[in-house]
Amino acid sequence: MKSQIDVSGRIFYEWPDEGCRKEMRFSDPSQLAEEPYDVVIIGAGVVGSALAYKLSQYKLRLLLVDKNYDVGEGTSKGSSAIIHTGFDAAVGTLESQLVTKASIMWPELIENLKIPFQQCGAVLIAVDNEQYNQLEKIHQKAIDNGVTDVKVLTSGEVKELVPNVSPEARGGMSIPRESIIDAFSIPIAFSEVALANGTDILLGVEIVDVEDADKSIKKIVTASGKSIPTKLIVNVAGLGSSKITPKYNGKFFDLNPRRGQFIIYDEFSRSMVDKILLPIPTAQTKGVLVIPTISGNLLAGPTAEDFPLDDETAADTTIDGLELMLKGASRLMPSLKDLPRIGSFAGIRCACSQGTYQIRYNDGHPGILTVSGIRSTGVTSSPALAEYLVEGLAKECGLSLVKNPEATDSRPENRWPGWWKRPYENNGAVKNRPEYGRIICNCENISQGEIIDALSSPLQPFTLDAIKRRTWTQTGRCQGFDCMAKIAKIISEHCNIPLNKITKKGPGSEIAC
Amino acid sequence: MNSENHVKVAIIGAGPSGIGLALGLAKRGVKSVLLIDRNEEIGGIPSVYKKKQGGVRTFINLIRGRVVFGEQYTQWLAGKLAKAEPAIWLKSKVIEVEPSEKRITLINPDQGKVHVTANAVVMACGARENSSIELGWLSGTRTGRTFFSKTLLELMDHHNVLPIKQPVIVGSDLNAYAAAAKLRTMGASNATILDTRSRPKSPLYSRIYFQRWKSYPKYHGKVKSARFIGNGAASAIEVNNSMTIPCDGIVLSGDLIPNSELAMLAHMNVEVHSRKPVVNSDYQLSEPGWFATGNILGGFHSAEWCYLHGKRVAKFVATYLKNNK
Numbered sequence: 001m002k003s004q005i006d007v008s009g010r011i012f013y014e015w016p017d018e019g020c021r022k023e024m025r026f027s028d029p030s031q032l033a034e035e036p037y038d039v040v041i042i043g044a045g046v047v048g049s050a051l052a053y054k055l056s057q058y059k060l061r062l063l064l065v066d067k068n069y070d071v072g073e074g075t076s077k078g079s080s081a082i083i084h085t086g087f088d089a090a091v092g093t094l095e096s097q098l099v100t101k102a103s104i105m106w107p108e109l110i111e112n113l114k115i116p117f118q119q120c121g122a123v124l125i126a127v128d129n130e131q132y133n134q135l136e137k138i139h140q141k142a143i144d145n146g147v148t149d150v151k152v153l154t155s156g157e158v159k160e161l162v163p164n165v166s167p168e169a170r171g172g173m174s175i176p177r178e179s180i181i182d183a184f185s186i187p188i189a190f191s192e193v194a195l196a197n198g199t200d201i202l203l204g205v206e207i208v209d210v211e212d213a214d215k216s217i218k219k220i221v222t223a224s225g226k227s228i229p230t231k232l233i234v235n236v237a238g239l240g241s242s243k244i245t246p247k248y249n250g251k252f253f254d255l256n257p258r259r260g261q262f263i264i265y266d267e268f269s270r271s272m273v274d275k276i277l278l279p280i281p282t283a284q285t286k287g288v289l290v291i292p293t294i295s296g297n298l299l300a301g302p303t304a305e306d307f308p309l310d311d312e313t314a315a316d317t318t319i320d321g322l323e324l325m326l327k328g329a330s331r332l333m334p335s336l337k338d339l340p341r342i343g344s345f346a347g348i349r350c351a352c353s354q355g356t357y358q359i360r361y362n363d364g365h366p367g368i369l370t371v372s373g374i375r376s377t378g379v380t381s382s383p384a385l386a387e388y389l390v391e392g393l394a395k396e397c398g399l400s401l402v403k404n405p406e407a408t409d410s411r412p413e414n415r416w417p418g419w420w421k422r423p424y425e426n427n428g429a430v431k432n433r434p435e436y437g438r439i440i441c442n443c444e445n446i447s448q449g450e451i452i453d454a455l456s457s458p459l460q461p462f463t464l465d466a467i468k469r470r471t472w473t474q475t476g477r478c479q480g481f482d483c484m485a486k487i488a489k490i491i492s493e494h495c496n497i498p499l500n501k502i503t504k505k506g507p508g509s510e511i512a513c
Numbered sequence: 514m515n516s517e518n519h520v521k522v523a524i525i526g527a528g529p530s531g532i533g534l535a536l537g538l539a540k541r542g543v544k545s546v547l548l549i550d551r552n553e554e555i556g557g558i559p560s561v562y563k564k565k566q567g568g569v570r571t572f573i574n575l576i577r578g579r580v581v582f583g584e585q586y587t588q589w590l591a592g593k594l595a596k597a598e599p600a601i602w603l604k605s606k607v608i609e610v611e612p613s614e615k616r617i618t619l620i621n622p623d624q625g626k627v628h629v630t631a632n633a634v635v636m637a638c639g640a641r642e643n644s645s646i647e648l649g650w651l652s653g654t655r656t657g658r659t660f661f662s663k664t665l666l667e668l669m670d671h672h673n674v675l676p677i678k679q680p681v682i683v684g685s686d687l688n689a690y691a692a693a694a695k696l697r698t699m700g701a702s703n704a705t706i707l708d709t710r711s712r713p714k715s716p717l718y719s720r721i722y723f724q725r726w727k728s729y730p731k732y733h734g735k736v737k738s739a740r741f742i743g744n745g746a747a748s749a750i751e752v753n754n755s756m757t758i759p760c761d762g763i764v765l766s767g768d769l770i771p772n773s774e775l776a777m778l779a780h781m782n783v784e785v786h787s788r789k790p791v792v793n794s795d796y797q798l799s800e801p802g803w804f805a806t807g808n809i810l811g812g813f814h815s816a817e818w819c820y821l822h823g824k825r826v827a828k829f830v831a832t833y834l835k836n837n838k
Contacts, residue, residue, distance in 0.1 A: 268777055312742075312744065313653075315654050316652060316653045316654050316740065316741075317652050317653065317654070318652045319649075319650065319652050319738060322652075338785060338786075339785075340785070340786075340788065342644055343644055346654070424608075424620045424625065424626055425626065426625075427624075427625035427626055430620075430622065430624075430626070431625065434622035434623065435622065436622075437604075437620050437621050437622035437623070437624070437625050437626075438604055438621070438622045439551060439604075439606035439608075439620055442551055442606060443774075445606065445608055445620070447620075477644075477774070478641050478644070479644035480661070480664065481641045481642055481644075481661045481663060481664065482641065482663075484660075484661075484664050485664045485667035485668050485671070485672070486667075488668075489672065499668075499672050499674050500674045503657065503745075504656075504657035504658075504745070504746070505657065505745065506745070507745070508657075508745030508746060509656070509657030509658070509745035509746045510657070510658075510746065511657070511658060511674070511676055512658075512668070512674045512676040512677075513658065513676065513677060513678055513679075513746065513761040513762060
């Protein structure tokens with residue numbers, strides 16, 4: 001094992017059987033760094049992976065660990081995939097500052113990280129007098145938040161910007177910098193760059209205890225009883241974070257999942273809407289958004305329903321919830337009532353009764369940072385939040401930051417997702433690699449080559465859901481009817497895993513029982 | 514590469530209806546026919562159903578008066594097709610259609626992206642099973658081991674994997690009963706079948722027909738709602754917010770929905786809800802020179818019906834070619 005800073009990190013999966021490549025199975029801490037880590041980040045969602053990305057720019061020994069079998073598989077996996085400007089955030093809060101700052105960072109960041117992104121703009125729409133009367137207040141709030149490029153619209157202007165809008169539209173406001181992004185790619189891209197810079201990554205590893213929390217070298221303990229030494233610990237485990245805090249005497253806080261259900265429309269509906277349509281929140285309801293997605297679909301949602309922590313139904317979709325979304329969406333655009341829908345999903349927000357953006361340095365003991373209550377704005381704020389946390393770790397926890405001149409801040413050019421760059425458009429590429437011409441996902445026209453590229457990408461994913469998030473296969477109108485078995489077969493052959501051991505999202509979700 | 518290929522008739526889909534059409538055209542002396550399919554082999558859906566020891570034969574070949582495996586049915590089609598000698602491009606996915614020029618653009622591993630023009634184009638694209646949202650009464654999380662009946666068959670018949678030992682099947686059509694019988698012959702326990710209807714959708718005679726091989730699945734009718742339960746993989750399904758049926762996998766076998774996306778892409782008339790392409794009495798789509806045949810027209814038809822339908826539509830295609838030289 002190398003004892004110096006590695007040029008490239010190691011990645012392991014804790015997998016009980018042959019559902020994962022043999023050489024990538026985590027069986028013993030000796031597979032990791034010999035000396036204690038400088039920082040262990042618990043939780044590889046958008047925030048944890050963004051932090052790893054930022055910290056990996058310095059000469060530090062880093063470990064990013066997550067209990068799921070891919071990065072970004074907790075609350076980060078289901079969102080509206082919007083990069084907000086922060087125009088409606090509570091003025092003067094940390095959340096507002098970070099969102100506003102990050103919204104300016106994203107257009108450049110996506111080029112470095114190779115994340116599909118489109119500044120499509122949003123239109124806030126008032127459909128009755130109560131809503132119309134709120135417009136001036138919302139406009140002022142946007143200006144106070146530093147989002148000065150917004151514009152109040154007359155009903156005629158709204159109808160011009162949104163051709164199929166409800167005839168009830170009284171007026172609105174345009175927010176030109178609201179953007180859509182491939183949110184699946186965010187934690188993947190952050191983690192891949194961190195890995196390239198030497199960060200080690202452990203997946204499928206749940207941290208259940210912290211030993212020697214009061215000492216300068218602490219130990220995180222995994223569910224399988226392995227202990228890994230580190231100088232600093234950052235707990236960004238999302239909904240799982242409040243279970244770890246008592247282990248290091250961290251301050252109590254309570255979290256619960258807040259569900260947001262979405263309807264997915266057939267991609268033919270996408271041509272009707274090219275901007276994000278925002279309702280005006282009223283005393284009764286926050287309202288339903290209509291959101292074009294970067295992959296070419298259209299969403300309506302979300303709900304906001306609170307559940308107790310660990311409620312297994314928290315991520316379910318319900319018939320009533322979907323009915324509610326349909327009603328809300330058709331209020332903004334009546335034709336959405338009848339357009340064909342292909343699926344639904346429920347995302348989870350991390351709701352915290354102690355308030356949003358809970359950041360506690362030296363929580364319980366020196367050298368431990370707890371970050372929680374990062375609700376739906378986390379997708380947007382993650383790069384700014386990560387910068388903020390890096391500064392804080394240096395100032396509050398004495399982390400020494402020495403730039404690593406060899407570190408990169410970018411993914412290589414070939415990591416642009418295939419569905420975004422369309423390799424089949426280039427007959428030279430197909431000639432070199434005929435599998436780019438073998439379409440496997442017939443709804444989204446994704447080739448075998450793109451699936452193999454995803455399997456050979458730095459995190460070397462194994463699950464059907466991980467492939468879905470990298471390629472957008474299984475997400476189209478057939479919802480996997482045509483491609484699921486074929487993709488399972490490709491994973492099986494490429495990774496040398498028996499077909500019946502291929503999983504949807506890790507051990508316990510094998511395609512055969 | 515990128516060259517323009519021209520044929521008299523391009524047929525999109527080499528399942529029973531596409532093959533029937535190619536044969537019908539050959540019989541009428543139409544030369545220069547190109548049969549295109551996105552899969553690795555011809556035959557469409559029947560080709561998924563492999564011949565197996567102890568397996569369930571589900572394809573009726575009226576012409577030869579036999580009940581056979583889908584694979585055998587495909588072999589019979591292939592034998593007939595060999596005499597017609599159309600050009601066949603497999604692993605070829607059509608991604609764009611240009612209606613007025615009767616041009617289609619497709620991708621395959623050998624040629625990359627290619628354009629093909631034709632005097633007439635026939636969509637024989639078949640149908641697929643509805644997703645759960647299209648069924649409208651299912652909720653919960655889409656857990657692991659939730660399959661469409663076709664995916665299940667691909668795993669069982671193509672790859673010899675038995676994914677489910679204790680199945681719940683959602684939907685009660687012919688596919689549902691075929692899946693139940695197939696699972697049973699491979700060693701699974703008797704399936705529970707759920708549907709909103711008071712009686713199964715599959716007609717009595719076909720249910721009896723499956724019973725010949727194995728014992729009868731339990732039927733739960735008049736279901737108002739069903740919710741998937743399970744974290745990693747399906748572990749149960751909750752019916753009407755009250756009864757919980759344990760299982761280790763779920764099969765979705767809904768109604769079929771036409772694969773009419775290419776017609777929609779070309780802005781041809783397609784019914785919004787049923788997604789059936791609109792055709793005239795000659796099975797011509799709203800754009801002249803474009804035809805449709807088989808299960809893309811809606812409904813739930815047997816392979817044999819599709820084959821015979823393809824043959825019938827060939828007559829109209831041939832007439833069109835004669836009148837539009």
